[in-house]
Amino acid sequence: MAVTANKIELMQIADAVAREKSIDRMIVIEAMEDALSRAARSRYGAETNVRAEIDPQTGETRLWRLMEVVETVENDSAEIALVDAQRQNPEAELGDFLSDPLPPVDFGRVAALAAKQTITQKVRDAERENQYEEFKDRQGEIISGLIKRIEYGHVIVDLGRAEAVIRRDQQIPREPLRQGDRVRAYVADVRREPRGPQIFLSRTHPQFVARLFEQEVPEVYDGVIEIKAVARDPGSRAKIGVYSNDSSIDPVGACVGMRGSRVQAVVSEIAGERIDIVPWSEDTATFIVNALAPAEVAKVVLDEEMERVEVVVAEDQLSLAIGRRGQNVRLASQLSGYEIDLMTEEEEAKKRQKEYAERSALFMEVLDVDEMIANLLVAEGFARVEEIAYVDLDEIAMIEGFDDETAQELQARAQEWLENERQALDAKRREMGVEDDLLTIEGLDLKMVVALAEEGVKTVEDLAGCVTDDLTGWTERVEGEKKHYEGMLEKYRVRPETAEAMIAEARARVGWDVEEEPAEA
Structure with missing residues (x-):
């Protein structure tokens, strides 16, 4: 059968749409088949199971009516009894479908419009899915686009094949962003939603700074220098923790660059935000000391279990450690992941004295011992009755002036007190x-x-x-x-x-x- 001009045109349309939308040509053809099936059902009846097939090479279009083989027919338009089906095809079984060719139909204006809408919707869905697949793998990257418009403070960015949004809270404060400007931002999230993929960009995300350094510093891009942590107060100040896998390369110097050229390029991109580059250390205490620079730290007491740290500084260093509106200590806390309690040497001394007195009083009451023994236990680092009750006896016996008998007696008293407390608490709980x-x-x-x-x-x-x-x-x-x-x-x-x-x-x-x-x- 000769290929008519209409059939050639049909394939040309499919090819053009596939190229324009960057989607698979077969998706367009399947959308056309679905549209033709829907239009044919309007001609042969909504209950009729009509299937359209388009030859992807020639554009030849065929219509088929599918009849399901059933035991009892309830819908003459879509079902056929097993006995009747076996007359047509002796191998027919329940659940099979028999197909009968249908003559081509001339679609009316309404059917043609419906078919067009179906094709448009299918193509749009395929285009959205393509966009989602493309951008979901770019999450965590820096992307560039043109500012298309600004709606209620949210910036809509044209990425070429899709649109993205920089929400108001993801913009650097007081940064002038205008329609038509080219902007770079961090791809924070890509979501699949009914109205199409939603791409959320950020210029305040901590990793935006890390990615900018990756672009400006070859050693970071190559992995010789690692950016271990980033903390930001967007538009004001940032701290980054850097580490070199090569002992011959100074990570701070490499990130700063000759006469500050590298760090200055990053600062210019983030609206003049000041950046502190901190040498990272596996030792948490050392890293926290580095993060609090330029303040000088006198003492660090870590509580790894609660991820808290007490930092002691001289009186004249306190305001420097805290920073303007608490910025320095807040960023150091974010960078290290530890909650930082700043105090002066005088405050720390008073706190230690208070803790010492409270623990001594507790042991005197619970263990029924004099002040000297209680002070010795506190001096050895015991802080709770449970520690005395369940610690190895040798740790108590080795205290100067104690022996095995004393250690056993103290541990027995601690265990007895804890058991009495447990019984009292259980009774209170029941009550x-x-x-x-x-x-x-x-x-x-x-x-x-x-x-x-x-x-x-x-x-x-x-x-x-x-x-x-x-x-x-x-x-x-x-x-x-x-x-x-x-x-x-x-x-x-x-x-x-x-x-x-x-x-x-x-x-x-x-x-x-x-x-x-x-x-x-």
Whole structure:
């Protein structure tokens, strides 16, 4: 059969659309087939199962009616009885489809418009899927585009084959962005949504600075120098922790460049934001000292379990360590991942004296010993009764003036006190009506359960209704000043991830969706 001009034109249209939208040609042809099938059903009846086929080489179009082989026919337009089907094809079985060719039809104006809409929608869906597949793999990269328009403070960026948005909170404060300007930004997120892929860009993301250094510093691009951590106060100041895998290369000097040329190129891109380049160290204390520069640190006390650190500085270094509006210590905290408590040498001395006195008084009361023995225990580093109760006896016996008999007696008194406390707490727990199942939540002990009960959390379901901040505490600004709200388990040094795991376990037990958190009152 000769190929008509219309058939050639049909294939040319398919090729043109596929090239223009950068999608597979077969996707366009399948969209056309679907459109023809829908249009044919308007001619032969909506219940008729019509299938259109287009030869991708010749453009030849065929229509088929598909009939499902069933035991009992309920729809004459789409079903055929097994007996009748076997007359046409002896090998027909239930569930098979028999096809009958249909004559070509002339589509009316309404059917043609519907077919056009179907093709347009299918092509648009394919185009969106292509965009998503292209940009999802570029998440974490720097991308460049033209500012197309600005809507309610959000910047819409034309990337050529797609549009992206830099939301107002992802823009560097006071940076002038105007329509028609070319802008570089970090691809923070790419989401598949019904209206098409949503590409979210950021100029405030910490990794934006890391990627800029990767472009400006060959050693970073090659992996000789690693950027271990980045902390930013967008538009004002940033700190980056750098490390060299080659001992002969100074990571700070390489990132600064000759006469500051490399770092200055990055600073220019981020609207003059000042950048402190900090040498990274595996030793957390050393890294924190470096991060607090230019302040000089006198002493560092790490609490790795709670990821907190006490930093002691001289009186004249305190304001320098804190920085303007707390910026220096805040960025150092973000960079290291540790919460930093700054104090002067005088404040630290008073705190240590207070802790020493409190621990000595505790041991005198609990162990029924005199002040000298209590002071010796504190001086050896014992801070809690549990440490004395369960430590190796040799660690107590080796204290000057102690022997094995003394160590055994002290440990026995500590264990007896803890057992009495446990019984008292359990009795209090029962009296308060706390259910036994709450004690089986991993991470909770009797003290914690009683503390929760005092705040009204007495069942697993009560715990499931909490959020992490309820347990660990939180800080917020009230009338311009920071105010801290103590969590129910804050004094027990419960970390946020532990609290989150407790709540998740409670929600799983009561059958709640762990992904959803109930709205806070």
